Amino acid sequence: xxxxxxxxxxxxxxxxxxxxxxxxxxxxxxxxxxxxxxxxxxxxxxxxxxxxxxxxxxxxxxxxxxxxxxxxxxxxxxxxxxxxxxxxxxxxxxxxxxxxxxxxxxxxxxxxxxxxxxxxxxxxxxxxxxxxxxxxxxxxxxxxxxxxxxxxxxxxxxxxxxxxxxxxxxxxxxxxxxxxxxxxxxxxxxxxxxxxxxxxxxxxxxxxxxxxxxxxxxxxxxxxxxxxxxxxxxxxxxxxxxxxxxxxxxxxxxxxxxxxxxxxxxxxxxxxxxxxxxxxxxxxxxxxxxxxxxxxxxxxxxxxxxxxxxxxxxxxxxxxxxxxxxxxxxxxxxxxxxxxxxxxxxxxxxxxxxxxxxxxxxxxxxxxxxxxxxxxxxxxxxxx
Amino acid sequence: xxxxxxxxxxxxxxxxxxxxxxxxxxxxxxxxxxxxxxxxxxxxxxxxxxxxxxxxxxxxxxxxxxxxxxxxxxxxxxxxxxxxxxxxxxxxxxxxxxxxxxxxxxxxxxxxxxxxxxxxxxxxxxxxxxxxxxxxxxxxxxxxxxxxxxxxxxxxxxxxxxxxxxxxxxxxxxxxxxxxxxxxxxxxxxxxxxxxxxxxxxxxxxxxxxxxxxxxxxxxxxxxxxxxxxxxxxxxxxxxxxxxxxxxxxxxxxxxxxxxxxxxxxxxxxxxxxxxxxxxxxxxxxxxxxxxxxxxxxxxxxxxxxxxxxxxxxxxxxxxxxxxxxxxxxxxxxxxxxxxxx
Ligand SMILES: Cc1cc2nc3c(=O)[nH]c(=O)nc-3n(C[C@H](O)[C@H](O)[C@H](O)COP(=O)(O)OP(=O)(O)OC[C@H]3O[C@@H](n4cnc5c(N)ncnc54)[C@H](O)[C@@H]3O)c2cc1C
Numbered sequence: 078x079x080x081x082x083x084x085x086x087x088x089x090x091x092x093x094x095x096x097x098x099x100x101x102x103x104x105x106x107x108x109x110x111x112x113x114x115x116x117x118x119x120x121x122x123x124x125x126x127x128x129x130x131x132x133x134x135x136x137x138x139x140x141x142x143x144x145x146x147x148x149x150x151x152x153x154x155x156x157x158x159x160x161x162x163x164x165x166x167x168x169x170x171x172x173x174x175x176x177x178x179x180x181x182x183x184x185x186x187x188x189x190x191x192x193x194x195x196x197x198x199x200x201x202x203x204x205x206x207x208x209x210x211x212x213x214x215x216x217x218x219x220x221x222x223x224x225x226x227x228x229x230x231x232x233x234x235x236x237x238x239x240x241x242x243x244x245x246x247x248x249x250x251x252x253x254x255x256x257x258x259x260x261x262x263x264x265x266x267x268x269x270x271x272x273x274x275x276x277x278x279x280x281x282x283x284x285x286x287x288x289x290x291x292x293x294x295x296x297x298x299x300x301x302x303x304x305x306x307x308x309x310x311x312x313x314x315x316x317x318x319x320x321x322x323x324x325x326x327x328x329x330x331x332x333x334x335x336x337x338x339x340x341x342x343x344x345x346x347x348x349x350x351x352x353x354x355x356x357x358x359x360x361x362x363x364x365x366x367x368x369x370x371x372x373x374x375x376x377x378x379x380x381x382x383x384x385x386x387x388x389x390x391x392x393x394x395x396x397x398x399x400x401x402x403x404x405x406x407x408x409x410x411x412x413x414x415x416x417x418x419x420x421x422x423x424x425x426x427x428x429x430x431x432x433x434x435x436x437x438x439x440x441x442x443x444x445x446x447x448x449x450x451x452x453x454x455x456x457x458x459x460x461x
Numbered sequence: 462x463x464x465x466x467x468x469x470x471x472x473x474x475x476x477x478x479x480x481x482x483x484x485x486x487x488x489x490x491x492x493x494x495x496x497x498x499x500x501x502x503x504x505x506x507x508x509x510x511x512x513x514x515x516x517x518x519x520x521x522x523x524x525x526x527x528x529x530x531x532x533x534x535x536x537x538x539x540x541x542x543x544x545x546x547x548x549x550x551x552x553x554x555x556x557x558x559x560x561x562x563x564x565x566x567x568x569x570x571x572x573x574x575x576x577x578x579x580x581x582x583x584x585x586x587x588x589x590x591x592x593x594x595x596x597x598x599x600x601x602x603x604x605x606x607x608x609x610x611x612x613x614x615x616x617x618x619x620x621x622x623x624x625x626x627x628x629x630x631x632x633x634x635x636x637x638x639x640x641x642x643x644x645x646x647x648x649x650x651x652x653x654x655x656x657x658x659x660x661x662x663x664x665x666x667x668x669x670x671x672x673x674x675x676x677x678x679x680x681x682x683x684x685x686x687x688x689x690x691x692x693x694x695x696x697x698x699x700x701x702x703x704x705x706x707x708x709x710x711x712x713x714x715x716x717x718x719x720x721x722x723x724x725x726x727x728x729x730x731x732x733x734x735x736x737x738x739x740x741x742x743x744x745x746x747x748x749x750x751x752x753x754x755x756x757x758x759x760x761x762x763x764x765x766x767x768x769x770x771x772x773x774x775x776x777x778x779x780x781x782x783x784x785x786x787x788x789x790x791x792x793x794x795x796x797x798x799x800x801x802x803x
Binding site for chain 2: 082084086088097161165339342343344346347349350351352353355357358359360361362363365366367368369370371372373374377391394397398448450451452454455457458459460461
């Protein structure tokens with residue numbers, strides 16, 4: 078009776094705690110210098126190229142990458158510590174987040190030497206930002222059904238189609254797009270490829286889309302015969318599906334999958350005071366137990382990634398549980414926070430709560446919906 | 462041995478020996494002597510007592526998880542805790558001695574009165590695990606520790622939802638007060654008991670998940686295995702999440718405490734998480750199994766009735782959530798995140 082999933086225990090080495098101290102000191106100095114205001118709701122919805130550059134100067138972007146590409150050759154666990162501290166501080170990490178988490182590692186794994194030399198050092202300096210072009214108007218969960226296509230032309234590819242819900246496309250420099258380069262045959266996962274697309278290329282237009290919380294973080298990106306040089310093909314043509322699925326454990330298991338509303342929870346602790354009524358205290362204790370556990374699960378996945386494994390099943394487990402947790406926080410706060418709904422109570426708790434309630438629906442959609450994650454877990458259990 | 466090897470060894474032992482007839486006999490009131498001897502010979506009851514302080518906790522937790530997976534009907538957690546609390550004073554006891562401990566209810570106290578020849582101990586003790594099968598009882602009273610032979614205690618038989626002995630004692634006995642072993646504060650027995658029950662639950666959750674996935678692949682309705690139905694898949698995925706979270710909470714709590722972290726803090730987390738997982742997972746397991754899972758014949762209830770019992774013993778998730786929440790609130794907002802990463 079062996080479980081199909083496995084979470085190896087992990088202990089952070091002492092140098093991680095030293096690093097944590099450095100990050101906390103940096104963030105305190107940043108916050109008191111007033112460069113940005115901490116926020117809660119939706120991780121990464123605050124975008125600050127200046128902040129990203131200062132972070133890059135500290136060596137905290139591309140931390141795990143080889144030095145020859147500007148990286149720091151540090152461990153995944155050290156990177157983990159930095160990212161969790163940034164999120165809990167509500168730092169404006171959106172600009173570099175995707176390049177650091179996903180695009181850079183993808184290029185390290187599958188990209189050409191030329192692509193790495195050209196793009197990775199700028200990512201590490203906090204100067205080059207990426208977005209992810211997977212979803213389309215008719216393709217969300219069913220990613221393999223995408224229609225944006227790239228046809229071979231002299232010296233490269235010509236891309237036509239549209240990507241939708243592309244976070245931060247308006248302020249990014251490049252997109253890694255999943256496109257169809259050959260018709261789907263028997264195997265619908267065949268014929269897909271990944272391209273690095275320069276967002277300033279002619280024929281490419283970006284339209285911001287306002288979300289229900291009033292922000293315009295995501296966009297529609299339309300390609301009208303956009304030329305992409307052949308040097309910008311990532312990995313092999315036709316290998317896009319395999320490459321894209323190898324990103325998923327990175328995309329799904331990080332602390333951003335359960336910390337989206339952590340600042341609201343901390344604000345609740347402040348509001349409750351030292352001696353809360355029992356119902357509120359018990360609700361807080363329960364959430365603390367969940368958070369402590371989720372963090373250990375997520376750290377365990379980071380440890381497995383460090384060891385070179387591809388823990389997609391474990392990442393799906395962490396993300397689904399983590400999203401449920403971050404969605405639950407506002408629901409708990411509504412019911413147990415004392416002193417709510419006073420006229421003019423335009424305070425931190427109310428602000429964070431409003432942001433959390435409005436952004437909550439996106440938590441269980443972005444990066445793979447709840448239902449899709451549970452399907453992956455079921456398959457991992459040996460069902461279907 | 463690494464905890465993984467310990468788990469594998471324990472899993473082999475329990476898988477081989479915890480059979481349906483053994484369960485039937487245990488529920489009918491027969492203590493599984495042969496199984497207990499095998500467990501004693503493997504040194505499992507001494508896993509927690511071995512080593513300094515609580516260094517043995519990760520290994521103990523791995524063994525309890527394996528025992529929970531097979532619903533082993535034994536006072537193994539109790540014996541581990543009792544032997545740990547005794548320290549060197551327990552090393553004279555034969556390996557196959559059956560130890561239990563009391564009180565296990567948070568609000569029960571034993572009155573201890575000093576006499577010329579020792580201490581007179583009096584009190585009503587409820588739900589003492591396996592008192593009827595025990596050879597020795599470790600008693601916590603007046604902040605001290607006492608070791609009593611269990612013969613003559615005349616327990617009133619009772620049981621938990623799983624049919625495990627939980628007996629009541631009207632205690633009036635005289636015993637020597639033991640000197641406390643360094644780092645083995647009897648006040649830790651309650652949170653450690655909670656962690657042990659959480660470990661047993663983590664195991665039972667794995668066992669129940671394995672049964673439910675197997676059943677979903679085997680049971681055919683509408684011409685195909687029910688495991689192909691998305692409604693069933695989504696349920697089992699949530700059950701897997703519950704089992705995974707309980708397992709991680711237990712392992713991480715044990716590692717935290719073994720490394721010198723606060724036992725009440727980490728044990729609270731493990732008991733809250735495993736307790737919540739137990740209710741959810743048991744519900745899903747039964748739903749997936751249909752009527753066959755509601756029969757005495759089917760093995761599922763050996764695990765689920767234990768989950769329902771264990772989640773309430775040594776403090777349920779409500780009790781620990783209140784304790785943990787009060788603690789977090791008292792420490793204040795700025796200390797909240799540092800406590801999560803410590
Ligand atoms: C805030 C936000 C940011 C995003 N950023 C990006 C980005 O930067 N780049 C990018 O490419 N995409 C991005 N997305 C898109 C995201 O990946 C998709 O929303 C997601 O994959 C789901 O696709 P969909 O919205 O088309 O929903 P659909 O796939 O149409 O799903 C609708 C509903 O049907 C369910 N469903 C679908 N298929 C199944 C199935 N097989 N079984 C059971 N249920 C099913 C879904 O779970 C969901 O509940 C973002 C989304 C959000 C909300």
